[in-house]
Amino acid sequence: MSGLREIRAKISTVQNLQKLTHAMEMVAQSKIRKVRDRMNAARPYGEMIRNVCAHMSHAHPEYKSPYLHQHETSNRAGLILITSDKGMCGALNSNLLKLAYQQMKHWQEQGQEIEICTIGAKGMSFLRRANANIVSHAVGIGDTPRMQQLALPVGRILDAYKSGELDSVHICYTKFVNTIVHQPVMEQLLPLKGEMLGSPFGYWDYIYEPDPKVIVDETLRRYIEALIFLAVAENMASEQGARMVAMKAASDNATHVIEELKMIYHKTRQAAITEEITEIISGAAAV
Amino acid sequence: MAMTVQVDVVSIEGSLFSGLAEFIVAPAELGEVGIYPGHAPMIARMKPGAIRLKLPNQPGEEVIFVSSGILEVQPRRVTILSDLGLLERDADEHHLREEKRKVEETLRYRVTDIEFMRIQVELTRALSRLEGMQVLRHRNRKI
Known part of the structure; x- marks a missing residue:
């Protein structure tokens, strides 16, 4: 029959x-363990560089790094959007893109222009369809976040900020709460906030080598890159969790x-x- | 007991060393610096090379190779932020030489600019480690 x-x-x-x-x-189950280990391995660096930046903010008040102080001249905002490369991970990317899209709409209503750096293929194809201004992208980053893959695309946004083309830079990624819970978040990356914790103990200053301006900017730059790296690592852990x-x-x-x-x-x-x-x-x- | 200072060597891929040391030698950009506990605050850029740590109650030194990075010294704390790091016991010189050769070979037949940049980064990484090892070997011969 x-x-x-x-x-x-x-x-x-x-x-x-x-x-x-x-x-x-x-x-996904076997990958999530590895990805989570990698995320945790990057944490000490993040903490250490944060401490160094906090020390630095007390040490040398004369030089004002553009990374710490808003210039507000161009009416342009930067956005770093971190999504996964592959699908099959539930509503992970669509939740994140919804959040990013709302924020972009909000900026547009305020008359701000937006420059975007996308990390991950899903975000890029979405924004292409939405006709957004993508200035740089990184796709196919696999399961291991590597600084050298991120440095170039992210660098374009950071350079644009430093030269005053952008007023602020935001980062949008999925925070890893635990294996089942993942939260899409939008955070302000630049100008840096909350690095002026604690009160300075008397007046003191570093011995700078080679010179304060270079080293302060370079250290802050590394700090920002570490934050982005951590966000990518968290996003990867979230991706595997969501897929599972x-x-x-x-x-x-x-x-x-x-x-x-x-x-x-x-x-x-x-x-x-x-x-x-x-x-x-x-x-x-x-x- | 000799005075000690808390030392943390970290790279983005993980913590390489955390503990007390009596004396530290680090490759700052303008020359090697030696740091005893109670050093004045200092912040310096590092060039590729080897960090040597004299640990309390232990003969010999702990050696860590770093590529470029940032060195921060506070009187009671030394923080070394390495862009890439490698413990001596994990290093394998033959493997690194092989890596260097391979990278140089691909460099000759490079395809795109992005590819080129990626390879250049790899080459620098291999070279910096190799350099660190050679510095160390040279020093050991002298002793």
Whole structure:
């Protein structure tokens, strides 16, 4: 019977799909541990450089780094948008893009122009469709964040800020709360805030080598790059977490669908057998 | 007991060293600097090379290779922010030479500018480590 064969084909298709989603779930599960370790490995650097920047902000009040003080001249904003390269991770990217889009709309209403640096393929294709001004991008960064992959695209935005073309730079990424909870966030990156913690103990200054301006700017630049690096690492952990959850849900759904299809299959089969028997009996009765 | 200072050597890929040391030698940009506990505050740019740490109650030194980075000295704390770092025990000179050769080879047949830049970064990384090792070898021969 054709009806039966069709249902059987459907069942095997869903079973194949389930195998796929299950495999992806397992892959994400093993990856998330590595990605999370990498995220934690980068933390000490982030803390240390933050301390150094805090010390520095007390030491030399004469030189004002452009990274710390707003110039507000150009009415342009910069945005660094971090998304995943691949899909199959639930609403991770769409939630983030929704947030970014709202903020961009808000800026546009204020008459600000926006320059965007996208990290990850998903954000780029979305913004291309939205006709946004993408000045630089990094795609295909894999599962290990590397500074040299990020330095170039991110550098364009930071340079534009330093030379006064941008008033502020924001960063948009998905924060890793735990394996199941991920939060899209939008943070202000530049000018830096909150690096003036604590009160200076008397007047003192560093011995600078080679000279204060260079070293202050360079250290702050490294700090900003470290923040971006950490954001990318967090986004990767979130991506794997979201994928794990999404693929688990997909596998569970597949199980339900298979159960339902099997039920229909058995009912149809039973009906066919009953029909045949009735036909035979009625045929025998007629004889 | 000799005076000690808290030293932290970190790179973006992880913490390389954290602990007390009696004396530190670091490759600052304008020359090597030696730091004893209680040094005046200093902040300096580093060039590729080896950091040597004299640890309390231990013979010999701990050696860490760094590429460029930032060195911050406070009287009771030394922080070394390395762009890339490598512990001596993880280093493998043969492997690094191989890396250098491979990179130089690809450099000759480079395709695009971006590719070129990426390779250049790799080359610098291999070179800085190699340089660090050679500095160390030279020094060891003298002793």
